[in-house]
Amino acid sequence: MSTMTTTLSPGTSAPVPAAGGPARRRRFDGTPLVLLLPSLIMLAVFIGWPLVQLVIMSFQKYGREQIFGAPADFIGIHNYVRVLGDSEFWLVLARSIGLCVVSVAATMVLGVGIALMMRSLGKVMRTVVSIGLLLAWAMPALTATIVWGWIFDTDYGLVNYFLTQVTGEDWMGHSWLSDPLSFFSVAAIIITWGAIPFVSFSTYAALTQVPDEVIEASSLDGANVWQRLRLIVFPYVRSILIVLLILQIIWDLRVFAQIYALQTIGGVRADTNTIGVYIYSVSMATGDLGSGGAIAVILVLILLAISAYYIRTMLKTEDEL
Amino acid sequence: MNKKLGAIALFGASAVVLAGCSGGGAPTPTDANTPEPAELRVWLVGTDTPKDARDYLIKTFADENPGSKIVIEEQQWTGLVDKLTTSLSSNDSPDIVEMGNTQAAAFTSAGALLDLTDIKEELGGSDLLDGFVEAGSWDEKLYAAPYYSGARVVFYNTAQYEDAGVKVPTTLDEYVSNGVALADALDGVSGVYFPGKDWYNALPFIWENGGQVAVKNSDGTWDAQFSSAGSIAGITQVQELMTKASLAAKDGDETEAWVPFRTEKAATLSAPSWAYWSIVADEDKQDTALTDSLGYFALPGKDGGAAQVFAGGSNIGVAAKSAHPELAKSALKIILSDEYQTILAENGLVPAKKSLGSKVAAATPELAAVIADAAANAKLTPASPKWADVEAKGLLQDFFVKVANGGDVASLAAELDTQIESILNG
Numbered sequence: 001m002s003t004m005t006t007t008l009s010p011g012t013s014a015p016v017p018a019a020g021g022p023a024r025r026r027r028f029d030g031t032p033l034v035l036l037l038p039s040l041i042m043l044a045v046f047i048g049w050p051l052v053q054l055v056i057m058s059f060q061k062y063g064r065e066q067i068f069g070a071p072a073d074f075i076g077i078h079n080y081v082r083v084l085g086d087s088e089f090w091l092v093l094a095r096s097i098g099l100c101v102v103s104v105a106a107t108m109v110l111g112v113g114i115a116l117m118m119r120s121l122g123k124v125m126r127t128v129v130s131i132g133l134l135l136a137w138a139m140p141a142l143t144a145t146i147v148w149g150w151i152f153d154t155d156y157g158l159v160n161y162f163l164t165q166v167t168g169e170d171w172m173g174h175s176w177l178s179d180p181l182s183f184f185s186v187a188a189i190i191i192t193w194g195a196i197p198f199v200s201f202s203t204y205a206a207l208t209q210v211p212d213e214v215i216e217a218s219s220l221d222g223a224n225v226w227q228r229l230r231l232i233v234f235p236y237v238r239s240i241l242i243v244l245l246i247l248q249i250i251w252d253l254r255v256f257a258q259i260y261a262l263q264t265i266g267g268v269r270a271d272t273n274t275i276g277v278y279i280y281s282v283s284m285a286t287g288d289l290g291s292g293g294a295i296a297v298i299l300v301l302i303l304l305a306i307s308a309y310y311i312r313t314m315l316k317t318e319d320e321l
Numbered sequence: 322m323n324k325k326l327g328a329i330a331l332f333g334a335s336a337v338v339l340a341g342c343s344g345g346g347a348p349t350p351t352d353a354n355t356p357e358p359a360e361l362r363v364w365l366v367g368t369d370t371p372k373d374a375r376d377y378l379i380k381t382f383a384d385e386n387p388g389s390k391i392v393i394e395e396q397q398w399t400g401l402v403d404k405l406t407t408s409l410s411s412n413d414s415p416d417i418v419e420m421g422n423t424q425a426a427a428f429t430s431a432g433a434l435l436d437l438t439d440i441k442e443e444l445g446g447s448d449l450l451d452g453f454v455e456a457g458s459w460d461e462k463l464y465a466a467p468y469y470s471g472a473r474v475v476f477y478n479t480a481q482y483e484d485a486g487v488k489v490p491t492t493l494d495e496y497v498s499n500g501v502a503l504a505d506a507l508d509g510v511s512g513v514y515f516p517g518k519d520w521y522n523a524l525p526f527i528w529e530n531g532g533q534v535a536v537k538n539s540d541g542t543w544d545a546q547f548s549s550a551g552s553i554a555g556i557t558q559v560q561e562l563m564t565k566a567s568l569a570a571k572d573g574d575e576t577e578a579w580v581p582f583r584t585e586k587a588a589t590l591s592a593p594s595w596a597y598w599s600i601v602a603d604e605d606k607q608d609t610a611l612t613d614s615l616g617y618f619a620l621p622g623k624d625g626g627a628a629q630v631f632a633g634g635s636n637i638g639v640a641a642k643s644a645h646p647e648l649a650k651s652a653l654k655i656i657l658s659d660e661y662q663t664i665l666a667e668n669g670l671v672p673a674k675k676s677l678g679s680k681v682a683a684a685t686p687e688l689a690a691v692i693a694d695a696a697a698n699a700k701l702t703p704a705s706p707k708w709a710d711v712e713a714k715g716l717l718q719d720f721f722v723k724v725a726n727g728g729d730v731a732s733l734a735a736e737l738d739t740q741i742e743s744i745l746n747g
Contacts, residue, residue, distance in 0.1 A: 064431035067410040068641065154570035155581070178517075178572040178726060264399055266572040268722050269715040284403040285713035286744070287427065 051300070058293035067289065079294035089278075089295065096275040099184055099191075100252040106192040107248055111199025112241070116229075118204050130201075137197035145261035148190045152176040154266065177266030184272070190258050195251070199244050206237040239313060246310040250303055256280065275299055358388030359645045361652055362415040366396045366635065369471065369595055370419075371668040374661055381655050389648055399576075402427060402713040409433040414642040416649040417656075419468055422456045423702045425636040427709035429457060429464035434638040437463045440650055444657040448674045450634075452701055457636040459706075466657055467673035469665050470634035471593045472695035473522065473620065474688070476600060480614040481507060481588040489616070493529050493623045497558050500566030503588045512566035514587035515559075516573035517725035520717040522591045524631045526555035528700055529623040535703040535741060543705060543745035545738035547720075548731065556730050563725040571725040574718070583609040591620060593633060594669040594692045617687070619694040632699030634671070671696050707745050716740055 058079055060072040083089050114133070118126050136144075151158045154175045163171040177183045210233050218232050234241070256276035263269050263277070273281060279299070283292025361382070365375070375393055382391045394415065396404065402424050408414055409428065420428065428434055437444065441463050453467030475496075482488070485506035490496040496513075503512030515522065524534070532552030535545045546552055563571070569581070575592070579599040582590040590596070601612045619627040637656060639649040655661055662672035666680035669692060681689050702708055711717070720737045724730060 064406065064427060064433070067406065068432040070432065154573060173568060173570075175570055175572050178570075178722065263715075266570060268572065268719045270719050280403070281714060284406055285715075286710045287406060287431075287713075 054293050054296055054300075057289055058297045060290050060293075062288075062290040062293065064287040067287075075290070079290045080298075083291055083294045083298070092273050092275055092278045095184075095273070096253055096255075099188060099255070099274060100249060102184075103188045103191045103195070103252045103255075104245065104248045106188065107195040107199055107252075108241075108245060110192065111196045111244075112203050114196065114200040115203035115207060118200070119207055133197035133200055136193060137201075139194070141194055141257040142261055144194055145190055145258045146265075148186065148193075149262065149265040152186055175266060177262060178268070180268070180271045183262065183267045187255075187258055187262055187272075190262070191252060191255055194258075195248060199248065202240060202244055203237065206240040207233065210236045239316075242313050243310060246306060246313075249306055250310075253303065253306075254299060357645075358386070359648060361389065361391045361417065361645060361648050363391055363393050363417040363652065364396050364415045364419060365393055366401060366419045366421075367398050368395070369469070369593070369635070369670065371595075371664065373668070374664040377661055377664055378652070378655055381661075382652050385655070386648060386651060391652060399574075402709050405433070409640050409642065412642070414640045416643040416645055417637060417639055417652060419635045419637045420465065421712075422453055422467075422470075422632070422634045422636050423712060424709040425456045425465045425638075426459070426704065426706040428638070429459035430706035433641055434464040435641050435643065435646055435649075437466060437638065437650070437653070440654065441466075443654055445674050448676050449657075450671075450673055450675060452632060452699075453634060453636060453673065455704065456701070457638065465636035465638035466653065468635040468637040468656070469662075469673055470632060470671035470696060470699070471595065472671060472692045472699060473591050473630050473633065474594045474597075474617050474691050474695055475589060475591045475620050476582065476596070476611075477589045477616045477618070478582070478585060478587075478611060478614055479616045481510065481585065482616070485588070489618050490621050491625050492621050493526065493558070493628060496621055497562055497566070500562050500589060504566045504568070507588060509568070510585065511568040511581065511587035511589075513562050513589040513591070514569050514578055514581055515563050515567040515725075516569040516575055516578065517563060517571045517722035518574035518718040519578075520721050521631045521633060522575070523556070523559045523717075523721055524700075524702075525620055525628045526558045527552045528555070528629040530555035530558070535705075535745060537703075543703060543742060545741040545745070547734040547737045547741070553730055553734060556724060556734060559721070560724045560727070560730060563721075564727055567725075572722045583611045585610050594688065594695075597669060597688065617691050619691050622698075627694040627698045629698045629700045630695050632696075632701050703745065705745050707747070710744050711741055714744070716744075 057072075059074055059076060060066070061075045061078075062072050066072045114129070118129055121129065150156075152160075154160070154173060157176075159176070160171040160174055163169075163174075176186050214232055215228055218228050223231065254276045255274060259272065259274050259277045260280065263272060269281075275295070279292050279295050282295060283289045286292075363378070379391050379393070383389070396419075398421070401420065405418060405420060405424075405428060409418065410433070418434075444466050450467045450470060453470065454463065457463060457465030457467065477489070481503065485503045487499045487503055487506075490499050500512035504510065505512075527534070527547075530551045532549050532555050533546040535543045538544055547556070563569075568586070569578075578587075578590055578592055579596050581587045583600050583603065590600075597615075597617075600615060601609060603609050620630055622628040637653065639646060639653060643649045657673060659674070659677065662674055662677050663680050666672040666677050667682045669681065669688065671681060671692065672678065678693075681692055716737060720733060723733050
């Protein structure tokens with residue numbers, strides 16, 4: 001998914017100081033530093049610099065005039081005060097967290113389920129499932145959303161057509177996006193659909209690390225399927241599942257493409273904004289980059305808090321090895 | 322040693338990259354007297370500009386400026402303000418941009434466009450449409466020239482009107498009651514196709530009932546008027562049409578509205594005049610059910626005559642960051658030339674020059690007359706640079722979707738007024 005490539009940034013940028021630390025201590029040999037330089041420079045240019053700009057902007061009065069070259073005035077924490085005092089921000093944040101929780105839960109359950117299923121499938125079916133997952137994975141989020149939009153189309157959609165055929169009632173003309181709850185159900189389906197392949201493949205790879213003899217031994221000891229899963233398999237893949245879970249939370253919390261594209265198809269914009277779309281709307285549509293920047297910085301802080309745990313888990317796993 | 326050299330080279334290279342990035346904000350020099358041959362990027366929005374006009378522009382420009390050429394990049398109306406904001410401020414800015422007349426103020430006031438005052442006379446001077454010159458000016462300087470104006474025309478299916486025993490309405494009230502009557506008489510057909518996000522078509526109802534979008538107070542602040550008695554009466558009529566006469570998606574928009582119309586799923590459609598071509602022929606240039614049964618009229622006013630409709634249209638300007646301002650200006654002169662504007666007129670658009678008004682030909686003389694009627698009574702949205710923000714935030718679309726879903730007009734309108742005022746006065 002396209003979200004993948006962009007969303008990797010919080011994860012990858014964060015470990016840099018940790019890696020740079022030891023390198024500095026061993027200055028007598030500059031080779032590691034030189035080897036690291038290209039990636040450090042890339043990170044500094046593509047992530048560091050925009051981030052610095054963003055933070056600076058969030059303390060400025062930054063509107064359309066400033067985009068086109070007018071000098072920007074520093075106004076202290078005014079933007080933050082305004083954003084945090086705005087009830088719409090809290091509403092949007094709550095909505096994003098709600099959507100995130102549902103999508104992540106669905107993604108993890110279905111993703112791990114499919115991984116377990118793939119383990120017990122025969123070779124042919126496993127290949128078919130893998131290809132299916134890969135195709136879903138390769139589909140850009142925007143394209144996927146447009147196609148899902150057609151499936152849920154009010155006048156010509158497949159879903160309405162099938163419901164009409166199956167229930168015998170007339171579903172044609174039913175709008176799936178106009179009610180916010182229904183809108184987010186569709187959004188959750190699209191997000192989950194796009195995220196499952198990553199979770200499935202990663203979990204499937206992790207499952208191959210579970211030694212067969214342990215499982216065999218446990219089943220000889222009389223453990224049933226559920227007990228084997230809970231007591232043998234999960235402890236083996238636990239750290240990977242946690243990393244997957246945290247990555248999913250980060251990605252789903254800042255989801256943009258799916259929601260933005262769905263809003264152009266239908267629904268009421270103001271009632272369906274999530275934090276990613278809200279930042280864009282405040283910054284670009286309303287032309288208030290200062291406030292937009294402040295919201296973005298707040299989101300970065302929230303995501304940092306979540307990824308701090310992710311990095312700690314990752315480092316701990318490394319220590320164990 | 323080699324390694325060190327490599328490291329230094331890497332350092333140098335990255336320094337160049339970094340310098341290139343940080344220096345990007347500086348404006349490009351614009352002092353070239355004789356423009357160098359270059360490729361000019363022109364952003365036209367939507368399918369409004371006919372193919373003949375595009376071809377004429379490309380060919381004439383290439384003839385007048387040997388070695389240079391124009392590339393037309395078609396943009397979407399949806400999300401245009403966002404896209405212009407990002408692209409006009411980037412180093413990859415297009416050279417010439419079209420924008421909606423109601424959106425122009427956001428860019429003229431921000432310094433996103435090049436001052437065109439010095440070539441205003443060559444572009445047409447006082448012959449240019451006044452309302453559009455005003456929309457494209459800031460601080461008495463012209464930044465975005467008028468491009469064209471479009472008028473909304475009501476198309477109807479003569480066969481379906483006959484079936485339902487309905488005649489062409491002479492007043493706005495009759496237009497509403499006809500719509501409901503048509504929907505009742507014809508099963509599965511919209512009397513009037515009116516999707517919830519189509520706010521352009523909703524404005525005339527407000528104006529005809531004596532309402533306004535917003536008025537300016539004596540102290541310069543704006544007072545939004547959707548909750549005034551006149552506006553409420555108009556919005557209530559809109560709600561009646563949307564809920565009782567229209568089967569269009571309540572949260573749908575008006576793009577491609579001609580598809581349900583030409584497939585006889587809707588008996589009436591109010592759309593820009595150039596929609597004619599999409600109604601009488603489908604994507605494959607085949608005749609449609611409407612080819613022989615298409616009628617049109619100007620939306621009737623409350624007391625008869627033509628209603629005050631929304632003066633849709635476009636302004637066109639040169640990006641302040643354009644690397645080839647002189648070439649861009651010469652291209653703009655072609656776009657505002659009598660020849661180019663005549664092509665627009667012949668395709669049913671109202672040209673940017675008043676002297677060419679009589680050239681509006683459209684497909685039939687009757688349609689041309691209807692367009693002229695509608696254009697004569699056209700009205701604009703509030704002249705505030707912040708109005709574009711109201712549009713970009715989709716406030717009016719959200720509002721009319723809620724109206725289409727049967728929401729309480731009075732309380733929704735009061736809420737909308739508060740939101741609009743906070744943007745216009747913010």
